[in-house]
Amino acid sequence: DEDKDSLDIQSRENKSTRRKRLLHQSWIVCLVGLGYVSLGQTTCFPSVMASDMDKYNTTIWGTYITFTPTQMDMCGSVTQIASLLGVWMAGILAGHLGRLSSMKLFSVLFILAWLGISLVPSAPTILAA
Numbered sequence: 001d002e003d004k005d006s007l008d009i010q011s012r013e014n015k016s017t018r019r020k021r022l023l024h025q026s027w028i029v030c031l032v033g034l035g036y037v038s039l040g041q042t043t044c045f046p047s048v049m050a051s052d053m054d055k056y057n058t059t060i061w062g063t064y065i066t067f068t069p070t071q072m073d074m075c076g077s078v079t080q081i082a083s084l085l086g087v088w089m090a091g092i093l094a095g096h097l098g099r100l101s102s103m104k105l106f107s108v109l110f111i112l113a114w115l116g117i118s119l120v121p122s123a124p125t126i127l128a129a
Contacts, residue, residue, distance in 0.1 A: 038110065046076040063121040071123045078127055 013021075053067055067075070086106075093102040117126050 042079055046079060049075060059121060060118050061121070065121060065123060067123045071127065074127055 050072055053065070053072070057064055057066055059065055090102060090106065093105065097105070120126055
């Protein structure tokens with residue numbers, strides 16, 4: 001009976017509907033993968049930034065910027081502290097807004113924070129972003 005039901009469902013689904021369904025599922029898988037890529041970039045950001053600042057000491061715009069050893073250490077720990085606070089905030093917002101809306105909100109905030117980090121000309125502002 002189960003084989004008959006599955007064949008019946010497949011025969012009712014036309015090619016266009018099937019294509020749309022598979023494209024939607026593929027899009028969701030790509031978004032999940034992108035989420036893990038961005039998480040990995042965020043986690044390794046302090047070590048990449050530290051080596052880049054030791055070598056070049058400039059922002060994207062070419063503005064000279066220096067970090068004291070204390071500020072460099074703070075950059076290394078700020079992602080861990082922010083992750084701890086972000087987990088609590090994400091849970092609360094997901095409960096109130098729903099998972100999809102909270103993911104969209106955090107994606108916008110994530111992009112704005114990275115733009116802030118890449119464009120600001122001072123070390124304290126990078127720590128705040």
